[in-house]
Amino acid sequence: MEYVISAIVLVLSAIVYIKVAQKYDIVDNPNFRSSHTTPTIRGGGILFFIAMAAFFIGSKFQYPYFFIGVSSIALVSFIDDIITLSAKIRLPFQFFAVALVMYQAIGFNEPLLLIGVLLVIGVGFINIYNFMDGINGITGLYSIAVLGSFVALNYKEPIVNNQLLIYTLLSLLVFGYYNFRKKARVFAGDIGSISIAVLILFLGLTFMVQLQSPVILLLVAVYGVDAGLTIVYRLYLKEHIMQPHRHHIYQKLVDVWKWPHLKVSGVYAIVQVLINSVVILSINCTVIAQIVVLIGVLAVLLIGYVFVFRQTEIKLKKVNF
Template sequence: MKIYVLVTLLLAILSYVYLKLAIKFKIIDKPNQRSSHTKITVRGGGIIFPIAILLFFILNDYQYPYFVLGVFLISVISFLDDIYTLSSKIRFPFQFLGVFLILYQVDYPFSPIYLYVSFLFLGIGVVNMFNFMDGINGITGLYSLAVISGLFMINNTENIVDNNLLIYTAISLVIFGYYNFRRKALFFAGDIGSIAIGLFMYFVGFLMAIKLASPLILLIIIVYGADAGNTLLYRKIFTKESIFDPHRHHIYQKLVDVYKISHLKVAGIYAILQLLVNFIVYKTYNLKLSIQFIVFFALIFIFILGYIFLFRKIKQDLALKNE
């Protein structure tokens, strides 16, 4: 317990120091077309996420070195992106390397190569998904805590990863929430926070799914996945926009913009939905593989239908409002 208190105090101090330094050196987020906020705010507050992972590494016998190296590399380039806005041609190789190091840490075999490549791109997708979904106050911190709670429940039973990795990261999310879970946030996670936490989620979730032979565990991030994935398909098929262009097509953005629901309520809705899925996954992840696949595809189908229903309803309500 003493070590958790020490980690909490250290991360709390570092978060406060970062806030003051970011203000001094103008590491700020200016509202743009994609933003759901209207005032300039400090960005990069999620720097405490990779610091928490580094603290775990140092204080717990240097476990998972390749994963930690991946987090370090991707965090450095993401922090530079927060400051200077780097090209995707610079960022993508580091994301690729980070996910490659995760697969190496998990000791996932190169053969068959098509599966290996698929999991590489899945990891890059998860990392960017957490980045794309980091658009309103509270959502990154609250949703990530909901995901970690599901991972923690399974890990408490199966003991796949060191629980301290989950606990240290959860502590950093709670401290981040102190600054971000507000009507007017003091700072945002930034790319360094959202991408680092995405890499963390992929490592723990993928490791558990492989070790337990349970594809259901991947649904621990289905709420984000449904919004990000369906929005990507919508943009590619209907709007023909570049996936790199700023946009406001995510459901969480529309709930804020069209229905004027507060950021914190929307963040709470996403977290609660994920907690419900966590419960289903926890009760079914160790069943026969055939049953797991039925539950897996049933939940995906439900979320796709839910996305389509919500998107159409929002579009109709917006049209009525503009008449």
């Protein structure tokens, strides 16, 4: 019954937010880097934060440091959705949020240098995940694939309160009603993708430490490989890696191969689910075996990325010729 009530609250929240966003013109206007052609409401990912807040209150304030962290960064991200903020303003809040998430997940008992490295990696991860929100359905479907896999993993190896995952999945489904369509009515915005990224970071760190399992990294491998190699490519082109672009493979599948948005988003989610099935099956293997699985899967994804990238370049040359 509690999940039914939560779903109703989320649906009502979505309706109210859409009306507020329309009134105050909180929209994403298309530009030459956009995949959409009409102004679209952004910030719909506020539903994800509402779900996390509902869990926090309903669980009698479980994971307080995580919640304080995600609340602070959600607020700043929502403001950024309305008025673009400088990185000098966003970054301190991001480091603050990641530090709290790390403290909640693993404590600060590690060497100071390692903590610093993990902080930088964490901030990098949430920013990279934020870049994903570029085509209809990809943030929502991919996040459902990742969080759904954490639910399955948590069923096998109970680590966190499952309600946190279920509440957030419900918010993704409600958001999906407005986003998983040919012409999206709502985008997640920074508040959505950043909030989900912080949650995934918290879950990843917690499960990795509790299970002593490096293979957990593969739970975000599809987008991770795409984003990582895209950054390398942009550095090769001498582009500013923090600026918007159209170099992700999923963007090229839309722009060059003319795949529908939801087809691309679905492929990313399905491939990630298949990989995550391997993760769940290998979670109780030895560390050495998990490292072998980790390297093997990453190698396959790398080869796949290079193949699609080269085929896209060939197609572009033919079109331009």
